[in-house]
Amino acid sequence: MSAFKLPPYARTMGMDVDHIEDGGVPVIAMDFADKVQGRPGFLHGGAIGGLLEMAAHAALRAELDRQGSDARIKPVNISIEYLRGGLQERTFARGEVIRAGRRVANVRVEAWQGDRSKLVASSWMNFLLAPPKD
Amino acid sequence: MNKDEKAAGLMKTIMPEGFVFDPARGARWFTRHGHTGFLGMEYHDHGDDWIELALPWREDLVGVEETGVLASGPIISLLDNATSMSVWTRQGTFNPQVTLDLRIDYVRAATPGKTVIARAECYQVRRSMAFVRGIAHDGDIADPVAHTAGIFMLVSSEGWSKP
Numbered sequence: 001m002s003a004f005k006l007p008p009y010a011r012t013m014g015m016d017v018d019h020i021e022d023g024g025v026p027v028i029a030m031d032f033a034d035k036v037q038g039r040p041g042f043l044h045g046g047a048i049g050g051l052l053e054m055a056a057h058a059a060l061r062a063e064l065d066r067q068g069s070d071a072r073i074k075p076v077n078i079s080i081e082y083l084r085g086g087l088q089e090r091t092f093a094r095g096e097v098i099r100a101g102r103r104v105a106n107v108r109v110e111a112w113q114g115d116r117s118k119l120v121a122s123s124w125m126n127f128l129l130a131p132p133k134d
Numbered sequence: 135m136n137k138d139e140k141a142a143g144l145m146k147t148i149m150p151e152g153f154v155f156d157p158a159r160g161a162r163w164f165t166r167h168g169h170t171g172f173l174g175m176e177y178h179d180h181g182d183d184w185i186e187l188a189l190p191w192r193e194d195l196v197g198v199e200e201t202g203v204l205a206s207g208p209i210i211s212l213l214d215n216a217t218s219m220s221v222w223t224r225q226g227t228f229n230p231q232v233t234l235d236l237r238i239d240y241v242r243a244a245t246p247g248k249t250v251i252a253r254a255e256c257y258q259v260r261r262s263m264a265f266v267r268g269i270a271h272d273g274d275i276a277d278p279v280a281h282t283a284g285i286f287m288l289v290s291s292e293g294w295s296k297p
Contacts, residue, residue: 009205012194037168041296044169045233046211053206075206079237088296 004061010054013047017058018092024062025094028055032088043086048111048121051093053078056107056125059095064129067100071129076104080123089113091120103129155222157185170215173208183224184255187216191247202246206280209250209270210238213282216254217266221286224256224264230294231264236284244279248272254282262288 004026006015013036018029030036030051038044053075060073093111105127111120161177164170165187173195178186189204189212197205214236222228244250253275254268263285270280 007199007205008194008196009207013207034168035172038170039230039232039295040168044211044214045236046207046214047169049210049214049236049238050205050207053210074243075240077237077239078206078210079235080210080233081235082233085232 004058006054009050013050015051015054021094024066025096026055026058026062027092027094028058029090029092031090041088043091043120045080045082048082048086048091049078049080049123051091052080052095052109052111052121052123053125055093055111056095056109056123056127059097059109060100060105060107060127063097063100063105069100069129070132072132073105074128074130076126076128078123078125080121082121083119086111086120087113092116095125100129105129153228155226155228157219157223160222160228161185161187161219164215164219169211173211175212175215178251180223183220183257184253185216185219185223186251186253187212187219188249188251190249191244196246201243204244204246204250206238206240209240209244209252209280210236212250212252213238213254213268213270213280214284216252217256217268217282217284218286220254220256220266220268221259221264225259229288230291231286231288232294234263234285234287236282239281241278241280244270245272250279259288264288 015030018027036047095107095109098106107125157180165175176188178188252270258265268282271278
């Protein structure tokens with residue numbers, strides 16, 4: 001089993017595991033800084049996308065661990081809806097594994113800031129599951 | 135002057151609404167600032183309704199430490215920026231807009247060490263929305279890394295930025 005470890009990109013962007021929710025799902029967070037800013041005063045859409053992907057990845061790894069699977073995870077695609085401008089605040093994201101099958105996993109992910117009911121972005125993401133390399 | 139007036143004033147100085155958008159100059163401005171600047175995006179090329187931005191490979195942007203493959207996050211950012219600028223390129227003017235949605239298909243992993251180039255095209259602009267598509271590749275556009283399709287909402291400059 002391979003515990004989820006934030007890759008260099010996530011650490012560069014200032015992401016961290018905020019906490020682990022019931023069911024073992026990690027909530028990933030990212031602080032506001034100039035390096036994640038798009039139009040002046042707001043989060044960059046790509047930075048939000050990167051955070052969503054990281055949360056989806058982390059949620060899927062947690063689910064695979066729960067199943068005792070050490071499959072490799074490869075992103076296939078993502079569709080992001082931007083719901084409101086990301087403010088100069090810490091942003092959180094959490095993934096929900098809809099289905100983790102033998103070859104494919106489908107994950108929904110949401111991002112929010114102070115108020116969890118006011119989403120900044122919502123997305124779905126599909127992953128290909130590959131056998132671990134020896 | 136309140137905060138919003140200040141913001142509007144600053145935006146008018148940097149990018150007045152309706153000002154002529156020179157893709158090469160405009161892209162060079164964006165690639166020096168904020169997230170776009172931090173990732174190290176560069177202007178590459180443009181035409182009437184398309185623009186190309188480049189993202190050189192960097193070790194600290196890697197998504198899989200063992201392989202050195204670039205994370206997909208920077209590719210989202212690259213495609214978001216390139217598609218966004220393709221709208222201004224097609225219109226020839228800068229107008230405030232926000233991303234409504236963006237879908238990305240990761241066709242294959244980017245080759246470690248190689249610069250990723252995004253070619254983005256704005257294929258339609260309506261009163262409220264601009265429709266875009268794009269391809270990311272690492273040298274051969276016929277062997278892409280990712281495809282994207284998205285929509286930008288055209289908005290008023292009021293509240294668009296908060297410097």
